[in-house]
Amino acid sequence: MSKKAKNNAMSENKESQKLFALTGLFDTPDEIMHAASAASKKYRKYDVHTPYPVHGMDDAMGLGESPIGWCTLLIGTSCMLMMLGFIAWVSLVDYPLVWAGKPYFSLPGYIPILFEVTVLTGAVSTVLILFFIVSGFPNNNHPLHDTPYMQRTSDDKFGLCLEAADPNFNEADAKGLLEKMGAKNIQPVYYEKAEADAGLSLTHPAFVSFLAFVIVGVSGAAYFGLNRMVFMVPFNYMSVQGRAVAQEKNNIFKDGRSMQKPVAGTVARGLLPYPFKLDDQIKAQAEAGKYLSNPLPRTEAVFELGKTQFDSKCSACHGYYGEGDSRLNGKFPAPPTLHSKKVSEWTDANIYHVITEGQNVMPSYAKQLTRDERWAVVHYIRALQRSLKPKETDLQ
Amino acid sequence: MQVANRPSSDALNSDGTIKDFAVEPSVVLKSPSLHDLTEVISRPIEAKATLKWYIALAVSASLLMLEMVCWGISFYYGSGMWGNNIPVAWAFPIVNFVFWIGIGHAGTLISAILFLFRQKWRNGIARFAEGMTIFAVMCAGLFPLFHTGRPWLPLYLMPYPNKHAVWVNFLSPLVWDVFAVSTYFTVSLFFWYTGLIPDFATLRDRTLGKDLISKIKKSVYSVLSLGWRFSNRHWRHYERVYLILAGLSTPLVLSVHTIVSFDFAVSGLPGWHTTIFPPYFVAGAIFSGFAMVVTVLVFIRYIFDMQHLITVETLEKMNKIILLTGTIVGYAYGMEFFIAWYSGNLIEQFTFINRAFGPYAWAYWIMISCNVISPQMFWFRKLRRSVPIMFVISIFVNIGMWFERYVITVTSLARDFLPSSWGWYNPTLVDFGLLLGSFGMFFTLTLLFVKFMPVVSIAEIKSVMDEAKPSHHGGDH
Numbered sequence: 001m002s003k004k005a006k007n008n009a010m011s012e013n014k015e016s017q018k019l020f021a022l023t024g025l026f027d028t029p030d031e032i033m034h035a036a037s038a039a040s041k042k043y044r045k046y047d048v049h050t051p052y053p054v055h056g057m058d059d060a061m062g063l064g065e066s067p068i069g070w071c072t073l074l075i076g077t078s079c080m081l082m083m084l085g086f087i088a089w090v091s092l093v094d095y096p097l098v099w100a101g102k103p104y105f106s107l108p109g110y111i112p113i114l115f116e117v118t119v120l121t122g123a124v125s126t127v128l129i130l131f132f133i134v135s136g137f138p139n140n141n142h143p144l145h146d147t148p149y150m151q152r153t154s155d156d157k158f159g160l161c162l163e164a165a166d167p168n169f170n171e172a173d174a175k176g177l178l179e180k181m182g183a184k185n186i187q188p189v190y191y192e193k194a195e196a197d198a199g200l201s202l203t204h205p206a207f208v209s210f211l212a213f214v215i216v217g218v219s220g221a222a223y224f225g226l227n228r229m230v231f232m233v234p235f236n237y238m239s240v241q242g243r244a245v246a247q248e249k250n251n252i253f254k255d256g257r258s259m260q261k262p263v264a265g266t267v268a269r270g271l272l273p274y275p276f277k278l279d280d281q282i283k284a285q286a287e288a289g290k291y292l293s294n295p296l297p298r299t300e301a302v303f304e305l306g307k308t309q310f311d312s313k314c315s316a317c318h319g320y321y322g323e324g325d326s327r328l329n330g331k332f333p334a335p336p337t338l339h340s341k342k343v344s345e346w347t348d349a350n351i352y353h354v355i356t357e358g359q360n361v362m363p364s365y366a367k368q369l370t371r372d373e374r375w376a377v378v379h380y381i382r383a384l385q386r387s388l389k390p391k392e393t394d395l396q
Numbered sequence: 397m398q399v400a401n402r403p404s405s406d407a408l409n410s411d412g413t414i415k416d417f418a419v420e421p422s423v424v425l426k427s428p429s430l431h432d433l434t435e436v437i438s439r440p441i442e443a444k445a446t447l448k449w450y451i452a453l454a455v456s457a458s459l460l461m462l463e464m465v466c467w468g469i470s471f472y473y474g475s476g477m478w479g480n481n482i483p484v485a486w487a488f489p490i491v492n493f494v495f496w497i498g499i500g501h502a503g504t505l506i507s508a509i510l511f512l513f514r515q516k517w518r519n520g521i522a523r524f525a526e527g528m529t530i531f532a533v534m535c536a537g538l539f540p541l542f543h544t545g546r547p548w549l550p551l552y553l554m555p556y557p558n559k560h561a562v563w564v565n566f567l568s569p570l571v572w573d574v575f576a577v578s579t580y581f582t583v584s585l586f587f588w589y590t591g592l593i594p595d596f597a598t599l600r601d602r603t604l605g606k607d608l609i610s611k612i613k614k615s616v617y618s619v620l621s622l623g624w625r626f627s628n629r630h631w632r633h634y635e636r637v638y639l640i641l642a643g644l645s646t647p648l649v650l651s652v653h654t655i656v657s658f659d660f661a662v663s664g665l666p667g668w669h670t671t672i673f674p675p676y677f678v679a680g681a682i683f684s685g686f687a688m689v690v691t692v693l694v695f696i697r698y699i700f701d702m703q704h705l706i707t708v709e710t711l712e713k714m715n716k717i718i719l720l721t722g723t724i725v726g727y728a729y730g731m732e733f734f735i736a737w738y739s740g741n742l743i744e745q746f747t748f749i750n751r752a753f754g755p756y757a758w759a760y761w762i763m764i765s766c767n768v769i770s771p772q773m774f775w776f777r778k779l780r781r782s783v784p785i786m787f788v789i790s791i792f793v794n795i796g797m798w799f800e801r802y803v804i805t806v807t808s809l810a811r812d813f814l815p816s817s818w819g820w821y822n823p824t825l826v827d828f829g830l831l832l833g834s835f836g837m838f839f840t841l842t843l844l845f846v847k848f849m850p851v852v853s854i855a856e857i858k859s860v861m862d863e864a865k866p867s868h869h870g871g872d873h
Contacts, residue, residue: 029866036628051430051598052859053631056866061628066636072644087566090555095563102567109567112655116575119648123583123641127590130637135630137622144625145618153626154594154601156430234472235548 017190020143021163022174024183025152029054032158035181036060042177045166049144049153071129076122083117084110143191152185161189274356274366285353292349296375306380309373313365322384333361338381339388348378430858437852438602440700445847448699456839463833466826470542477826484809484821489539490659491801492831495684496536496838497577497656498677498797501649502685503529504584507591508645511638516860520710523853524696524846525689526588531841532688533581535834540573569658576655583648587641590634594855596621653681660804667747667808670735676728683721683767684797690714690790692839694783696846705852708781715780718793722771725800729768743813755820756807759799766796 026032032048033056039046040062048057058064087110091097096104131137144150144161153159160183162174171188178186229235244250244258253260267273276291278284296302311320319325322338337343343351355374358364369377386394428436469477480487503525510518541547553574555564564571600617603610624630657677660668690711697706736748751760770792773779780786811818845851858864 029864033866048628049626050628050631051434051626052594052855052864053635054628054864054866055859057628058632063629063632066633068633068636069640072640086555090563091566095561097565099565099567106567112572112651112658113566113575115647115651116572116579119644119651120575120579120582123586123644126637126640127586130590130633131593131622134633135622135624137624138619139623140618142623142625145623150625151601151604154598155434229548234474235546237474238546 019164019171020189020191021161022171022178022186022188023144023147023149023159023161024178024181024186025149025157025159026181026183027157029158031182032160033057033060035160035178035183038177038181039160039162042173043162043166043168045163045169047161047163049150049159049161051154051156051158054158068126068130068134072122072126075125076118079121080114080118083114087113141192143189147187147189148185149187149189271371276353277357281357281359284357285350285359288353289347289350292352294348294352294375294378296372296379298379302376302379303383305373306376306378306383309369309377310380313368314377317362321387322381335362339385343381344385344389348375348382351378351381428861430861430864433858433861434598434602434854436704437850437854437857438599440702440846441599441848441850442602446699446701449843449847452695452699453840453843456836456843459833459836460840461833461836462829463837466829466833467538467542469826470830471547475543475545477824479821479823479827481819481821483812483817483819484806486805486809487821488823488827488831489543491798491805492834493536493539493543494656494677494801494805495798496532496539496834497580498653498681498684498801499688499838500529500532500536500580500584500685501653501678501681502689503527503532504580504587504645504649505682505685506689507587508642508649511642512646517710517713519857519860520705520707520852521689521693521714522856523588523591524693524851526584526591527845527849527851528689528692528842529584530581530588531838531845532685533577533584534841535838537577537581538834539830540577569655569662572655573659576652580648580652583641583645587645590638590641591853591856592849593621593624594626594634595850595853597624597626598854599850650678653678665808665812666741666743667751667804670732672728672731672735676725676732679721679724679728680797680800683718683725683771684794686714686718686721687790687793687797690718690786691794692842694787694790696842696851699843700846700851702851708783711783711786712777712780715774715786715789718790719771719774719780722767722793726768729764747808747811750811751803751807754807754811756803756810759803759807763796763799763803766792767800770796 024035026035029050032050032054036048036057037060040060048054048061050057088105091104098104102109149159149161160178160181162169162177164171175186230239244252246259248258249256250258276284276288278287310318314322316328317324317326317332317335318338319327324335324337326332326334328334352374354362355369355377356364356366365374475489478488480489506518506525507522507529511522541550544550544553552558553564553571555566596617600614600621603614603617605611654674654677657673661670661673663669693706693711693714697703733748733752736744739745751757770789773785773789806821810821
């Protein structure tokens with residue numbers, strides 16, 4: 001507003017104001033093309049203002065092709081490569097996981113993301129470069145703003161603006177050129193006083209401290225706010241949701257328990273029901289001997305397992321070496337030795353049956369020892385028996 | 397109406413209404429001057445809002461309120477308020493997401509692809525369609541955000557160094573989707589804003605009043621225009637940037653719906669796991685998007701009396717594209733059936749027979765009649781040029797395309813491999829509220845956009861007028 005008034009009243013304080021440029025308006029694109037060609041021969045600092053991009057104006061002004069496409073290419077490609085490097089680092093170094101049987105680094109699956117990153121960074125950086133670097137925006141303090149010249153060139157006229165900063169600039173010559181080319185409304189445009197002095201810059205202390213205040217404030221608020229937020233409804237639904245605790249009352253089920261019994265006939269993993277359960281123990285033991293054999297190999301690990309289990313569960317009565325020397329001091333009937341002829345002649349399965357089902361006063365150890373542990377104990381008993389009656393070949 | 401210091405325009409009567417006038421670069425009924433164009437395009441922004449606009453805004457804003465309430469319910473109580481459940485865990489939210497993303501694609505197609513093909517008829521509707529893209533993507537984006545269950549943690553979708561020490565799975569189509577949709581939104585926004593800057597500058601220079609409202613308006617336009625000066629030293633780069641953005645947006649728009657289709661196609665579900673999905677989805681997106689553009693253009697044209705800006709010729713060209721893409725979509729439906737038969741895969745065959753004749757047959761046949769049969773009306777020039785008929789058909793196409801996504805998503809999930817795991821999907825009231833409300837959001841944003849921003853690119857439409865070209869240079873155009 002003030003500038004328009006200023007321009008109307010410029011004659012009074014002409015001396016106090018610095019000239020920015022001499023401007024003239026043209027009616028048709030043809031006229032402005034001729035005028036631009038003429039101006040380009042004499043001046044470097046001049047500009048053409050048109051309501052739309054006039055084709056051929058770049059040639060008339062002697063400007064080459066815009067190089068901005070190279071920025072797009074460079075930034076898009078380098079960001080794509082950076083993203084590729086980042087994905088490679090994540091997939092190979094920091095977080096290597098096999099997804100759907102694919103190799104750690106599988107390029108075809110990254111193509112969509114690489115493409116999107118290229119387009120995103122290319123497009124965004126091009127627009128930012130155009131407006132903030134090439135055009136020097138935001139700039140609402142330019143002398144041309146709010147002049148009748150700008151109001152017409154943004155609507156329907158074509159303007160030529162010869163700037164005073166050009167070394168060849170001379171007000172009379174410039175006016176002559178505009179008149180010769182048929183310009184109308186030839187008018188000088190002046191700097192506003194405030195503009196002639198330096199305006200606010202990005203390094204101004206007030207701006208910098210404002211920025212610092214905003215950064216500290218926003219990050220502090222975000223940190224404390226977010227840390228509080230996760231404990232508030234509804235954000236805490238996942239951490240405080242109702243759940244069934246094993247020994248607690250639960251209204252979902254009829255019997256009011258959280259922990260439900262398995263369905264009848266359920267078989268636990270690795271535990272097949274033992275089939276040789278008969279009233280006649282002798283017969284059952286013989287049946288087991290007929291149909292079962294030790295599935296475990298005689299390896300060091302198996303003997304280790306057998307020894308651990310024998311020492312912790314069997315040795316209290318049978319003694320560490322199976323000799324029946326119970327450590328219970330007669331408080332419990334001591335079992336017969338495992339080195340007897342009878343036990344030596346039993347098959348592995350016969351011993352296994354006794355451990356599983358019990359015999360006489362010995363109870364079943366099926367609950368204390370898993371199937372594999374029982375077979376390992378059988379191997380260990382065999383080793384104990386052999387240790388008291390070694391064969392000559394054992395010396396080798 | 398006439399502001400001092402502004403020349404009068406032949407295009408306007410003394411009371412500000414528009415005389416006989418049409419902007420159609422290829423079909424100019426009355427050649428307007430550059431000033432006439434500025435006046436006519438700025439008029440809805442500068443004139444007082446009409447009663448029709450207020451009524452339309454009231455209706456769409458009420459629907460927007462409905463959506464806000466439903467989002468509030470979904471936010472507070474969680475996604476259990478929707479009908480999604482096993483086996484149909486992807487239901488309305490994903491259907492609505494794909495539907496709205498598809499709507500957006502027409503905008504980019506008009507602004508970028510038709511720009512590269514130098515289709516001048518696009519100028520009257522390009523800005524509008526670009527705006528529509530942005531609003532449609534905004535409507536779409538909310539659905540997957542809430543579908544994650546914890547919409548306040550969208551940052552988990554992004555690969556960022558976090559205390560959990562995990563990274564996103566770069567091989568997952570859902571992660572591709574995050575990248576594609578956010579890129580699409582950002583680039584569309586930049587494209588749109590780049591085009592708007594000279595027009596904001598024009599509006600800035602037209603706002604000359606001394607009252608407070610005018611001063612505020614002028615400041616807003618000054619900030620938005622960034623101080624654009626119409627300098628040819630800027631235009632030179634600006635035009636190149638616009639071309640680059642169009643060039644980048646063209647493969648982008650194809651990639652976005654391709655990746656959206658990957659969400660389905662990369663899974664192993666019968667009816668989803670097909671290679672035809674990317675082209676089929678892209679064609680469907682353009683189809684539904686153009687139908688939505690026609691619906692909204694006819695509507696806006698009525699609300700703002702823009703018959704002079706949005707001409708029947710333009711709408712007719714839109715209808716031709718609807719006919720083309722509708723036929724492609726119909727071909728894809730047929731081809732899906734053919735491949736199911738030709739593959740010899742029993743489960744695949746069952747899926748398609750189940751779609752057409754199973755419990756969701758009603759949805760399938762709504763889709764077929766709306767998408768395949770109704771656009772065939774546009775073979776006839778008379779129907780193609782009739783505004784009421786195109787309005788009805790475009791609404792049919794929108795309904796049909798929504799049902800296409802419904803059929804794909806729900807029928808495949810409801811009955812997959814094992815009959816023991818089959819199920820049924822029942823949407824809840826919140827689901828319907830969100831669907832209806834998203835239209836409220838879309839139309840509210842559109843109405844505000846048309847009222848407060850130039851709905852036709854002032855600078856661009858001037859550049860394609862015959863008088864705009866310098867005679868000794870422009871022989872080749």
